Amino acid sequence: MGPLTFAVLAVLLVVSALAVVLHPNPVKGAMALVATLFVLAVVFVFLDAHMIAALQVIVYAGAIMVLFLFVIMLLSLQDDLPEGGGRVGLRTAAWIGGGALACAVAWICLRSPLGAPPEAPQGYGGVEAVARSLFTDFLLPFELTSILLLVAVIGAVVLAQRRGA
Amino acid sequence: MWGEVGIAAAKSLAVLVMVLNLCVVLLWVERKGSALIQDRIGANRANVFGGILPFNLGIVNTMIADPIKMFTKEDVVPAGADRLLHFLGPFLAVFPVMVTFAAVPFGDVLLIGGREIDLQVAALDVGLLYVLAMASLAVYGVVLGGWSSNSRWALLGGIRGSAQMISYEIAMGLALIGAVMTYGTLDLQVIARAQGEYLWGVVPAWGILYQPLAFFIFLVAGIAETKRVPFDLPEGESELTSGYFTEYSGSKQATFMLGDFAEIILVSALATTLFFGAWQVPFLARDGWYFPGGTHLAMPQLAVAALQVASFIVKVLLLCCFQILVRWSLPRYRYDQLMNLGWKRLLPLSLANVVVTGAVIVLAG
Numbered sequence: 221m222g223p224l225t226f227a228v229l230a231v232l233l234v235v236s237a238l239a240v241v242l243h244p245n246p247v248k249g250a251m252a253l254v255a256t257l258f259v260l261a262v263v264f265v266f267l268d269a270h271m272i273a274a275l276q277v278i279v280y281a282g283a284i285m286v287l288f289l290f291v292i293m294l295l296s297l298q299d300d301l302p303e304g305g306g307r308v309g310l311r312t313a314a315w316i317g318g319g320a321l322a323c324a325v326a327w328i329c330l331r332s333p334l335g336a337p338p339e340a341p342q343g344y345g346g347v348e349a350v351a352r353s354l355f356t357d358f359l360l361p362f363e364l365t366s367i368l369l370l371v372a373v374i375g376a377v378v379l380a381q382r383r384g385a
Numbered sequence: 386m387w388g389e390v391g392i393a394a395a396k397s398l399a400v401l402v403m404v405l406n407l408c409v410v411l412l413w414v415e416r417k418g419s420a421l422i423q424d425r426i427g428a429n430r431a432n433v434f435g436g437i438l439p440f441n442l443g444i445v446n447t448m449i450a451d452p453i454k455m456f457t458k459e460d461v462v463p464a465g466a467d468r469l470l471h472f473l474g475p476f477l478a479v480f481p482v483m484v485t486f487a488a489v490p491f492g493d494v495l496l497i498g499g500r501e502i503d504l505q506v507a508a509l510d511v512g513l514l515y516v517l518a519m520a521s522l523a524v525y526g527v528v529l530g531g532w533s534s535n536s537r538w539a540l541l542g543g544i545r546g547s548a549q550m551i552s553y554e555i556a557m558g559l560a561l562i563g564a565v566m567t568y569g570t571l572d573l574q575v576i577a578r579a580q581g582e583y584l585w586g587v588v589p590a591w592g593i594l595y596q597p598l599a600f601f602i603f604l605v606a607g608i609a610e611t612k613r614v615p616f617d618l619p620e621g622e623s624e625l626t627s628g629y630f631t632e633y634s635g636s637k638q639a640t641f642m643l644g645d646f647a648e649i650i651l652v653s654a655l656a657t658t659l660f661f662g663a664w665q666v667p668f669l670a671r672d673g674w675y676f677p678g679g680t681h682l683a684m685p686q687l688a689v690a691a692l693q694v695a696s697f698i699v700k701v702l703l704l705c706c707f708q709i710l711v712r713w714s715l716p717r718y719r720y721d722q723l724m725n726l727g728w729k730r731l732l733p734l735s736l737a738n739v740v741v742t743g744a745v746i747v748l749a750g
């Protein structure tokens with residue numbers, strides 16, 4: 221990834237991420253989050269992680285965010301937002317937490333040496349490479365995650381049935 | 386380097402022009418086809434030379450006069466609409482569909498001056514995942530168009546659209562997993578080349594022979610993704626006026642229509658690539674015909690490439706016509722029927738397909 225590409229993508233990413241937090245309209249905030257996730261996928265493409273980029277768009281931008289929008293639209297949230305955008309205590313906590321996170325990231329970035337990243341090996345980030353490491357080195361975490369997801373699915377079904385009865 | 390850029394640009398332009406022209410041809414096929422099905426004469430007001438020609442020029446009318454009419458009409462934005470998102474809606478409906486065609490191979494290779502040109506815009510290792518990713522973004526045009534119009538009909542259409550497209554995406558993705566297991570790759574060009582084999586030396590080994598159920602599920606889910614009858618609840622003109630694009634007029638409404646037709650072509654192109662041998666012509670290899678029985682007939686490479694591209698387009702057109710036939714033959718589903726079909730029939734069927742395919746692959750080695 222050249223410096224120009226990186227600069228353009230970074231600016232787009234930061235601007236859309238800021239719009240998620242700062243835009244008063246929830247639908248536009250959600251759309252800004254979609255844009256953020258999409259630009260992040262583009263960054264992944266330039267880092268040779270094609271598989272992750274595709275999954276990022278399918279799962280986050282294409283499915284989870286559609287559900288977000290669905291809920292926002294069903295509740296038509298734009299009419300009943302409190303003036304000033306929420307409670308003062310929560311906003312202060314958010315600023316402190318976000319500031320601390322930004323400081324931590326900046327500290328790590330400043331400590332690590334600058335320089336060209338190492339050249340990616342052939343086939344890096346493709347379907348086969350990701351699948352191979354997923355089913356060999358990371359088999360246990362992978363299976364545990366799928367059990368977690370299965371539990372979540374069963375939980376959702378149980379909750380939905382209780383509501384319906 | 387500029388040669389590479391030029392070739393890439395030419396390929397992108399070729400695909401774009403091909404898709405846009407197919408869209409307009411389909412618009413005419415749809416009008417004339419529906420007229421045939423309903424025993425009407427159909428789009429016939431195009432007698433440009435005063436009855437000298439033995440046939441009327443309905444296709445010219447549809448290809449030139451209609452777009453000019455649509456794009457010069459007044460563009461109405463309803464009061465209280467969110468102007469930015471209302472403007473973006475049609476673009477978000479068309480853009481993801483158009484870029485998806487980048488991963489679809491429309492021919493094998495073209496040999497020009499010692500240079501081998503792969504007839505595919507983007508040779509992607511994750512081809513099929515890219516297709517699914519981009520197709521999953523098309524829902525935003527529907528959702529935002531419906532929400533930003535400040536109209537109850539449009540909002541209801543947008544909500545229906547988002548629920549429907551998310552539901553059928555799952556069945557579609559799982560149906561494709563069966564096909565991916567058969568070929569062992571996600572690269573659409575590799576999948577296309579793999580279908581150049583022959584069973585017992587005579588039957589072309591197209592995907593439909595291995596994955597008939599996956600094709601059926603993919604086609605049903607694909608028609609649901611295009612939001613047309615029998616799955617046109619987001620539009621639902623008898624209840625919601627025009628659903629999510631009720632408040633659109635002129636060129637923006639035409640853009641939504643363009644997106645719909647491009648989706649029909651995309652579903653057909655993907656079905657062709659995965660299940661009907663992509664650009665393969667039976668018994669035609671890169672250097673000519675190889676008929677069963679050992680007859681060989683040489684053919685210039687340019688003619689072979691042209692024939693393969695033509696074969697791809699013909700297959701896509703046939704599947705498009707089939708979709709239009711379905712659209713004019715069936716009544717609309719109720720919403721609960723729609724959800725039942727997606728979640729309780731297609732999803733378990735596609736899961737069973739994955740299991741059976743896996744078992745066969747393991748047992749057959």
